[in-house]
Amino acid sequence: MTTRRDLARWLVRHTRPLLWPLGVATAARILGDLLNVAVLLVAAGGLAEAMSGDAVALRPLAFTLIALSLTKAGLRYIEHYAGHWVAFAALQRLRELLFRSLIPQAPAATTGKASAELTARATEDIDRIEVFFAHTIPPVAASIAVPGVALSWFAAAVAPLPALLIAGPLTLALLLPFAAAPRTAAASRDELAARGEVSVHVADDAQGLREILAFDARGLRDDERRRREARVRRARLRTGRLLAARETAERLLWGAALLLVVAFAGDAQTTITAIALLAGLWLGGAGTDDFATGLDAALAACDRVRRVVDAPPAVPDSGTSDLPGEGPLTVRLDDVSFTYPGNGVQALKHVDLRIEAGGWLRLAGVSGSGKSTVAALLLRAHDVDGGRVLLDGVPVKNVPLAVLRRAVAVVEQRPVLFPGTVADNLRLARPDAADAELHEALHTAALDGAALPDGLRTPVGERGSTLSGGQLQRLALARALVARPRVLVLDESLSALDEATAHTVRARLAAMPRRPTVLEITHRVDLIPDDAPVAVIDRGTVVEQGTTSTLRNANGPFTRLSARL
Incomplete structure (x- = not known):
């Protein structure tokens, strides 16, 4: 069975010349998430100073927060622009690859019922792969780099204990999507297969509309469509339950980290700063839940596209003989x-x-x-x-x-x-x-x-x-x-x-x-x-x-x- 790693390698192999801007997007994502943490830490530092009775220099504080926020916004734009440039260029490359691969498989692979299924793979499935390029690699890199840098800095500059208290639940939260990956990936594959059957049915209805009306078969076709849609709903419900369980566990881990910080971080100033760090890591996207959810569907769609692209030709094009003469043939x-x-x-x-x-x-x-x-x-x-x-x-x-x-x-x-x-x-x-x-x-x-x-x-x-x-x-x-x-x-x-x-x-x-x-x-x-x-x-x-x-x-x-x- 093809693994998620195999599918990722397959995507990278076929789009490698287009991937260099992902380095820019990844760097922008990491810096942006670090600045997101920095904004909260600076604000928390001002709050801690005010609570201790010290005078707070509001103007420098405001300018600092504004500068950090504007820089973060610029980095966010760069990340989205570079990531989506790669994504849309890669989708174009994959569609070209799909149609090139179909030429030696035609007409055997492109006639009859298969044509509607191929249409779904060339449109909906390839569109879903966009998540892999635009919303996977930068978040994955940021989910590892940002907590590592932020927690290391906090342990060295503020206090090591709160950093350790946050690191434990955070590590488990990062590993959750990968631990659940086999089940969520299987659920996504089932859901996409069921959606493909609905697409085939609708395409058949569109092509056979005259026959359906002539034989008054609308009821039969509607019943079949409802059965296929029910399978989509069941598959979607299974996917939703798995995602809900995973997200619940992740939220509980974040909550556990918060309780540990409040209970054991130490004095009020350290506690406020640690809570700000925790919020920055959470809100900045250190958790892998968002991209992991889309990644399951993207890789399931990639598997459906790969099966078409890598399918052997129906007949090998190895002939070297020409047909004799001109005109009609026996x-x-x-x-x-x-x-x-x-x-x-x-x-x-x-x-x-x-x-x-x-x-x-x-x-x-x-x-x-x-x-x-x-x-x-x-x-x-x-x-x-x-x-x-x-x-x-x-x-x-x-x-x-x-x-x-x-x-x-x-x-x-x-x-x-x-x-x-x-x-x-x-x-x-x-x-x-x-x-x-x-x-x-x-x-x-x-x-x-x-x-x-x-x-x-x-x-x-x-x-x-x-x-x-x-x-x-x-x-x-x-x-x-x-x-x-x-x-x-x-x-x-x-x-x-x-x-x-x-x-x-x-x-x-x-x-x-x-x-x-x-x-x-x-x-x-x-x-x-x-x-x-x-x-x-x-x-x-x-x-x-x-x-x-x-x-x-x-x-x-x-x-x-x-x-x-």
């Missing part, structure tokens, strides 16, 4: 078997498929039969357990991922678009594409003319909210075509189109001068042309192959699939 799955990590059921079993360069194969099957897994393996989201996936005879695991993913484009049923214009979204595929190429791709996807009244300047809302489902799919298809893929995978990506529009899109794709090899994944077998090559997959196994007309009359899996519609 696609072959040779005796491919595959099981998703953590799932004991095989998603594909000894699958054999072949699509000649420039060909068009329909892969049909019910939901969960393994169709989309074929697409994922072509893109090498995962490596196969057995067999080979080849493009023009080259195993995809031998091809650098950047080369492979330029050659293979997958258009999904629910594509992701970004706020901006149509042109902005199209140029994600190829930033240097000319307007004429964009118009050509839109024409092939039947998204030109009246469908986009403002043409390339047509605005696109968050997640494509300003477009209909059919426009969204066609824009995603056009974006894939702009990339000039050599293999195009249509994963139910025309499902939101009416039959006439879908026919137009397929006809224009087929008429492209240099058409990529097309694998179309579909469950709508009634829309497949009679002469089209088809493969039927069921429970991860290709159970039938042939042309549509042949399979319709074979009274086999394709016929039964047709009867379901």
Whole structure:
């Protein structure tokens, strides 16, 4: 199990070039806390003089207190400025590190339910780590240095006994958070995990709002959200109880120190001065409770971020082979078997498929039969357990991922678009594409003319909210075509189109001068042309192959699939 020390070292290792201002913040914190003690000691000295009947020089006393207070305020500003500069620069560095680490893990680590969890880690969790940089190192150093310096001075200059009376309870108070650290850290981890589940649920609700309303599932989703929120409350209550117990024990120790000073410090002047010292150490932050409370949550958040950053890539990017020639590629799955990590059921079993360069194969099957897994393996989201996936005879695991993913484009049923214009979204595929190429791709996807009244300047809302489902799919298809893929995978990506529009899109794709090899994944077998090559997959196994007309009359899996519609 990763310890708090391991997590702290991990944070320092990844942000070391940014940490030098923490030395300034730490020095400012120590000096500021010492001045805080000095202010109370000077005031207590004046009070002791007045009680003894001596004349008190009020003007020098006031100037001294004002000078100490102003200096302390300046040091406080320096501490906060330097500490937060480091904190915010470190948070930026950690977010860059997180996204860089996700690139080799994508798309396996970034699809489906995981995306909402990753969003929480990239935002909320990294924000919580700010406490480690801005509110941990300076207070920790001050909690050790300030009592040591102040008590040593008091023992030497005033009286040793009160210093010893304060040192005992103070040492125990300093050690309390560290003694309770394993339990409070575990409670913080549980709380953050529960909050992450709530974030995932809310993100799923936002993305599936139409389905929730259509099926009147608001009650079910609300009940599930309440269950997850109840887990957060239970975890938060456990954390609160631990913190309350720790803080109570710390306050009792401070109270014990006060009673010991009052009872045994000696004369009134020494007692007043010792009480001032004790108050200065307490109010100045010598206790570790405040930063320890935030540190538990910060390190728990750090652990969640570290697991993403240090996770191994789903597939190693060690290929050195290039893909031969230009234009469409021959696609072959040779005796491919595959099981998703953590799932004991095989998603594909000894699958054999072949699509000649420039060909068009329909892969049909019910939901969960393994169709989309074929697409994922072509893109090498995962490596196969057995067999080979080849493009023009080259195993995809031998091809650098950047080369492979330029050659293979997958258009999904629910594509992701970004706020901006149509042109902005199209140029994600190829930033240097000319307007004429964009118009050509839109024409092939039947998204030109009246469908986009403002043409390339047509605005696109968050997640494509300003477009209909059919426009969204066609824009995603056009974006894939702009990339000039050599293999195009249509994963139910025309499902939101009416039959006439879908026919137009397929006809224009087929008429492209240099058409990529097309694998179309579909469950709508009634829309497949009679002469089209088809493969039927069921429970991860290709159970039938042939042309549509042949399979319709074979009274086999394709016929039964047709009867379901």
